[in-house]
Amino acid sequence: MNPMIMDRPVDPREGENIRKNEIEEGESFADPDSFRPEDLQKEFSDLIERKFGGRVQVMAVDPSQMLGEDDIDENPQPAEEILESFHYKPKDIKVHLDRFAIGQDEAKRALAIAVCDHYNHLRNQQVKTSGDSHYQKQNVLILGPTGVGKTYLVKLISQLIGVPFVKADATRFSEVGYMGANVDDVIRDLVQAAGGRISLAEQGIVYVDEVDKLASQKSERGRDVSGRGVQFGFLRLLENADVDLNASHDIASQFKTFMSFQRKGKAEKEIVNTKNILFIFSGAFHGLEDVIAHRIDKKSIGIHKPAKDIKRDELLASAEAEDLVQFGFEHEFVGRLPVRVACHNLSEEDLLKILKQSEHSIVKQYVESFALYGVDLKFTEEALRALAQKAHTQKTGARALNAVFETTLRPFKFELPSTSVTSLEVTAELVANPEGYLHHLLNSL
Ligand SMILES: Nc1ncnc2c1ncn2[C@@H]1O[C@H](COP(=O)(O)OP(=O)(O)OP(=O)(O)O)[C@@H](O)[C@H]1O
Ligand SMILES: [Mg+2]
Secondary structure, X not given: OEEEEEEOOOXXXXXXXXXXXXXXXXXXXXOHHHOOHHHHHHHHHHHHHHHHHHHEEEEEEOHHHOOOXXXXXXXXXXXXXXXXXXXXXXXXXXXXXXXXXXXXXXXXXXXXXXXXXXXXXXXXXXXXXXXXXXXXXXXXXXXXOOOOOXXXXXXXXXXXXXXXXXXXXXXXXXXXXXXXXXXXXXXXXXXXXOOOOXXXXXXXXXXXXXHHHHOOOEEOOEEOOOOHHHHHHHHHHHOOOEEEOXXXXXXXXXXXXXXXXXXXXXXXXXXEEOOOOEEEEEEOOOOHHHHHHHHHXXXXXXXXXXXXXXXXXXXXXXXXXXXXXHHOOOHHHHHOOOEXXXXXXXXXXXXXXXXXXXXXXXXXXXXXXXXXOOOEXXXXXXXXXXXXXXXXXXXXXXXXXXXXXXXXXXXXXXXXHHOOOOXXXXXXXXXXXHHHHHHHHHHOO
């Protein structure tokens, strides 16, 4: 049992407790060989009580709830094995993605190549004992609207390869660690996603969303620099940084250091190196299309079609480093994201394909959940089209499918399990007026 510190109300009688085995300040902690968790809890209680009176209580918690050095998977696949068995070719990855994600062919290709290059390089490095190539890490920047598969594609790839994956929103970070989170926290989260295995985390994938919010905007008072510091924070990580797992602003990791000190008589530093971690940034980049359009119109008078005739998706796909710098990114930051790719909006047809073809289709989920209530759910082709149509008007990409299914089928999921109904065919008529359809159905029973 590990002790953990919790606040609780003062009980005046507690100060009268007689304490045995008090440890003097500066006295060395228990002999690691004779270490018993109960003793530590007792010692720690006494020390805390002496320091803080009764205001702070030491209580035991289940160690499995804390991430520690013992907090490791039962059957871990060693990081080296994952690399050794990495023999994917870009096309293999694209074929895998096609099973689940619809469209986004260019993004799939770019991601597949970046990931294959990266992990093949790491595998090569592992077998080679000397010599360093001039390999530049294939960090990726994905531009595109909400709900079209940016995060989904990366998650699918990390699952396929078996490397840990962590996602964070750029807006979570601030320049001063204690105000928000520190950029290094994303690396600590990655270690957590790797079940505490540092060597595995060092080959993981970090995905940072909403990176466009880090752009420093020009204002009347000059450049607004919020976000710039975070860009520089990431610059460090993108290269080759050592991140200490024990963050000074994180009480849990401080406590872990303390425990390690207790056990071993010295505080162990746990370091994660970021050199081989693949970073993928993404964002909607509203307004970047204007910057790109301006450049295109200025540079290519008479050569290409005017920017106003190019769709937003296509404009974003032609983003160049200078556009991103103009948008508010630092040269150094943009330079370290050599792979840039745009995801397109999902059309009504794409949404329909997601329902009909994706192996993760929400249709399957609904069929399964109704089956659990003994109701056989079926959808007509027209109903699927009507649902895709409804979702398309919400302009939140494939995310809207969830919302539309939920509002359409919720009343049925509530009522039907308590009736004699054992099958339901979802038709276009039902999608157009779910409440009316249900009312009619219940009356006919
Ligand atoms: N192209 C697609 N094919 C199939 N399903 C998709 C596709 N795009 C999105 N989805 C579904 O929608 C969900 C949300 O997509 P995702 O998280 O990738 O959005 P995003 O592009 O990262 O958006 P945001 O910018 O809001 O984070 C996914 O979990 C997946 O179920
Ligand atoms: Mg996302």
